[in-house]
Amino acid sequence: APAHPLWPEIERVTLEQLQYARLGVEGGVWQLFAEDGEMKMYKREEEVDGLAVDPLKAVHTVKGVTGREMTHYFFSPDVRFEWETTLEQMKVLETIADDTLVILQIHKRVWPASQRDALFWSHVRRVPNDTDRDAQDIWIACNHSTEHHEAPSNEGKMVRVSLTVCLVCQTSIEPPSDGGPVTRDHLTCKITYCSVVNPGGWVPTSALRAVYKREYPKFLKRFTQYVKDRCDKQPILF
Numbered sequence: 001a002p003a004h005p006l007w008p009e010i011e012r013v014t015l016e017q018l019q020y021a022r023l024g025v026e027g028g029v030w031q032l033f034a035e036d037g038e039m040k041m042y043k044r045e046e047e048v049d050g051l052a053v054d055p056l057k058a059v060h061t062v063k064g065v066t067g068r069e070m071t072h073y074f075f076s077p078d079v080r081f082e083w084e085t086t087l088e089q090m091k092v093l094e095t096i097a098d099d100t101l102v103i104l105q106i107h108k109r110v111w112p113a114s115q116r117d118a119l120f121w122s123h124v125r126r127v128p129n130d131t132d133r134d135a136q137d138i139w140i141a142c143n144h145s146t147e148h149h150e151a152p153s154n155e156g157k158m159v160r161v162s163l164t165v166c167l168v169c170q171t172s173i174e175p176p177s178d179g180g181p182v183t184r185d186h187l188t189c190k191i192t193y194c195s196v197v198n199p200g201g202w203v204p205t206s207a208l209r210a211v212y213k214r215e216y217p218k219f220l221k222r223f224t225q226y227v228k229d230r231c232d233k234q235p236i237l238f
């Protein structure tokens with residue numbers, strides 16, 4: 001493994017997030033708050049120091065793409081402005097490896113909150129599926145807040161959110177019965193998106209929960225449609 005000071009944390013958090021995502025929405029602790037076709041969004045209402053930090057878990061099934069393609073476009077900074085509508089600025093502060101970056105994002109002001117930024121490492125990896133032989137490998141992308149010497153400390157200016165986010169994708173292939181080639185019509189990608197965002201500074205709880213309710217479904221719907229459009233008519237990346 002690459003010798004970078006962040007690497008042990010990246011390894012630990014990525015694998016923890018994988019397990020957390022694979023727990024699904026069992027246990028009755030998750031409250032369904034949005035549904036759109038195959039997409040189901042759940043939340044838990046939690047407060048930290050009086051701030052709403054509601055963990056979110058979304059499950060979705062997308063036809064015609066692979067988990068590698070889905071996590072690739074989620075990870076890639078080059079295309080982020082094409083699907084992330086709440087982004088104002090983004091800077092890759094460090095390229096730790098071709099699958100691991102440190103990113104500073106400035107988000108648009110979301111009334112009534114003041115403007116925020118987010119500083120996090122971003123990692124994408126294939127997790128070999130050691131259980132089910134004929135299943136495809138799992139892909140995970142994970143974003144987790146970090147410190148970085150190159151990020152402004154924002155004295156008195158921008159509020160910094162802290163976040164842990166993961167996108168876990170499992171592809172399945174229903175091969176054509178006539179033994180023909182596998183095309184995108186035979187692909188199904190099961191997605192679990194998890195996020196915990198601490199706003200980092202006071203936002204009225206009811207207003208913040210309204211923002212969550214509006215922004216998260218819009219974000220996941222727009223992102224997954226973006227990937228479908230990008231992959232359409234392109235060679236399949238398994």
Ligand SMILES: O=S(=O)(CCO)c1ccc(-c2ccc(C3CCCC3)c([C@@H]3C[C@@H]3c3ccccn3)c2)cc1
Nearest residue numbers: 084086110113143161165197199211212215216219
């Ligand atoms: O999955 S990602 O890594 C994709 C890369 O961008 C990611 C997702 C979400 C955020 C995020 C950052 C700030 C805020 C709030 C907190 C107080 C005021 C702004 C929110 C609120 C929840 C709402 C929200 C949800 C989805 C998209 C944008 N807005 C979300 C950041 C990164």
